[in-house]
Amino acid sequence: MSLVTIKAQVHADPQTEAVLKDAMFCATKVYNGLLWHLRKEYKETGKVDISRRNLNRILKELPRAKGYYSMSVQLTRDEVREAYRSFFALKKKDLTRHSAPGFRRKGYLSPLKYVQSGFKVEGDKVTVSLGTGREDGVREVSFRISHRPGVQYERVRELSITYDKISGRIEARLVVEVKANPRPGTKRAALDLGETFLMAAAFEDGTVLLYSGRFIKSVRRYWQKVRANLKQNSRRWREVAHREKLQVEHLLHVATSHFIEECVRRGVGEIAIGDLCGIREGIDYGDKLNQRLHAWPYRKLVSMLKYKGALAGIVVRDDVDEKNTSARCHACGRVLPSNRKHRGLYVCSCGWRAQADVNGSLNIFERAYQVSPVKGSSGRVARPVVLSLRLGWHGVHEPERKGKTLRASI
Ligand SMILES: [Zn+2]
Numbered sequence: 001m002s003l004v005t006i007k008a009q010v011h012a013d014p015q016t017e018a019v020l021k022d023a024m025f026c027a028t029k030v031y032n033g034l035l036w037h038l039r040k041e042y043k044e045t046g047k048v049d050i051s052r053r054n055l056n057r058i059l060k061e062l063p064r065a066k067g068y069y070s071m072s073v074q075l076t077r078d079e080v081r082e083a084y085r086s087f088f089a090l091k092k093k094d095l096t097r098h099s100a101p102g103f104r105r106k107g108y109l110s111p112l113k114y115v116q117s118g119f120k121v122e123g124d125k126v127t128v129s130l131g132t133g134r135e136d137g138v139r140e141v142s143f144r145i146s147h148r149p150g151v152q153y154e155r156v157r158e159l160s161i162t163y164d165k166i167s168g169r170i171e172a173r174l175v176v177e178v179k180a181n182p183r184p185g186t187k188r189a190a191l192d193l194g195e196t197f198l199m200a201a202a203f204e205d206g207t208v209l210l211y212s213g214r215f216i217k218s219v220r221r222y223w224q225k226v227r228a229n230l231k232q233n234s235r236r237w238r239e240v241a242h243r244e245k246l247q248v249e250h251l252l253h254v255a256t257s258h259f260i261e262e263c264v265r266r267g268v269g270e271i272a273i274g275d276l277c278g279i280r281e282g283i284d285y286g287d288k289l290n291q292r293l294h295a296w297p298y299r300k301l302v303s304m305l306k307y308k309g310a311l312a313g314i315v316v317r318d319d320v321d322e323k324n325t326s327a328r329c330h331a332c333g334r335v336l337p338s339n340r341k342h343r344g345l346y347v348c349s350c351g352w353r354a355q356a357d358v359n360g361s362l363n364i365f366e367r368a369y370q371v372s373p374v375k376g377s378s379g380r381v382a383r384p385v386v387l388s389l390r391l392g393w394h395g396v397h398e399p400e401r402k403g404k405t406l407r408a409s410i
Helices: 014-045 052-059 063-067 070-093 214-228 235-265 276-280 288-311 356-369
Strands: 002-011 112-115 119-122 125-129 140-146 155-164 169-178 187-193 197-203 207-212 268-274 315-320 345-347 353-355 385-391 397-399
Touching: 002 288, 014 052, 014 063, 014 070, 014 112, 014 140, 014 155, 014 169, 052 070, 070 112, 119 155, 125 155, 169 288, 187 288, 187 356, 197 235, 197 356, 207 235, 207 356, 214 235, 214 385, 235 268, 235 288, 235 385, 268 288, 268 356, 276 288, 288 315, 315 356, 345 356, 353 356
Parallel strands: 187 268, 207 385, 268 315
Antiparallel strands: 002 140, 002 169, 112 155, 119 125, 125 140, 155 169, 187 197, 197 207, 345 353, 385 397
């Protein structure tokens, strides 16, 4: 049994939507209320007490805590504790740079979280409890959800109702139990994620499969240009952002489904992915927000792989330290950033020449499993077999034309 997170759209009538938004607004008020009291205590006593006991005491003074389900209120409380804990941890490391957790903005709608209780999912119908203390007397609401077809699960463990600021829609996140394939493979694979190639996958037999990132890149560029001429956060701007997201997600689904099928065909039981720190390669995305926006397709990609992998009985781990995996020569092990030549070719003075992402994925494989798919026991390096895939519209796979296929060689 594995746990995976799936996202769903919420379809609610306007009245229900208004109640849900109000409950989410209450959650923001509770979050901010707790922060406010903690700051006040800090001013008075010089201490911050984030024990459950103290926070529960403060909760009793917050009228909005009656606006939603009591267990969800406790989960909001835990978000505050978490925010303070990571603040304490950062402060310990570096005294100057970090400020205390900040208030959520007035328009921010906090998630309504449910764990084990307070919700019911029957087919596409969801009912959530809002407690017994609301002023309007509403105790529960029901709505419908929809997610991608073909998603099968046994049971819903957790549910969060969230508000997507960009599209202006209410969404649901479900943590579900899925029955995994009882006979997974035993082979291993490694993935390098990037821009030119969305995924470079190295397999145990020395094959490397490249998934072109061109389409996603052009989709994103196109919509970013359209968005640049619109007023930020206007209705049209959000519509455009939503369209971009749907198109990118479609391409991610096509790529991840193809890759997982390929893994099943090859008997792969474990996939190792480099952590996402190396994703900013080459392009200056400026401020933090831009970097976050830039990284989202990759985070999404990883979560899709985890979900689809879990269904196929494949373990997907994304904890491989990516440091230097792109600058390191897979053949001789030297780390020379200058080896990364233009047009994506990695050339080392030892004689190793490979497409840079092929080199990177082989390095991630070696780092994850302490063995190289192309190095023999004598240390001799064999040439990997490189296959390229273009992912176009409507999920069509076109193999790269002969001669255009990038090959690695030594
Ligand atoms: Zn070398």
